[in-house]
Amino acid sequence: MIEDDKELAQLLQTALLEEGIHTSLAYAPLQGLEELQKNSYDALVLDLSLPQMDGLEICRVVKNSLPKLPIIISSARSDMNDKVIGFERGADDYIPKPYLPRELAFRLRGLLKREIKEEKQKVFVCEHEKRIIQKSNKELRLTNAEYEILSYMLSKEGYVISREELLLNIGAIKYESSLKSIDVIIGRIRQKIGDNPKEPCFILPVRGIGYKFVNS
DSSP, rough: BBOSSSHHHHHHHHHHHHHHOOOOBBBBBHHHHHHHHHHHHHHHHSSSOOOOSHHHHHHHHHHOOOOOOEEEESSSOOHHHHHHHHHTTTTSSSEEEOHHHHHHHHEEEEEEEHHHHHHHHHHHEEEEEEEEEEEEEEEEEOOHHHHHHHHHHHHTTTTTEEHHHHHHHHHTTTSOOOOHHHHHHHHHHHHHHHHTSOOOEEEOOOOOEEEEOOOO
16 A cells, blocks of 8 residues: 555554455555565555655556556545546546545455456466467467567557557567558467457457457
């Protein structure tokens, strides 16, 4: 939990422990970001009005580095724009202050149950150390460029990815390559994963922008 109100944070920590949920506290944004890099957590409860760094920016940073980490925004800010931006930057839930600690525990449990259920339904699994991607427990035979594109899409699952973003982030593709070359490689990946381009299930086209990957 990243929350600069120490009294509230400690109250929530005690109440959540009574509900069987163990919580680590960070009272400053940079401390929280450091903790997230050093340790593994199941979820992040994030305040928005923080010193040093706004919570919405923290949400963006965390989702870029830990895209699968569920985030619940806990904030007294009621501006609809904050809520919209929070969800756009990857937040999974938004709970307005004040609230009862039990409600936070309820939302955390619901969110983690959903994550576990979705994890069980994953079709593709990427082992980064081995540079292997499996579909339904069977290893795919991919070129270097195909692996990098597919693994990047897996890391950005559910987000719209532009062709320009792929050119900038895929080392196996030279930036001087044309956007059309991305579509060619995507076509080859679709063949290898059994994704019908006329009725795609996994790599969905987003007209005028690029693609969105669905791993279920």
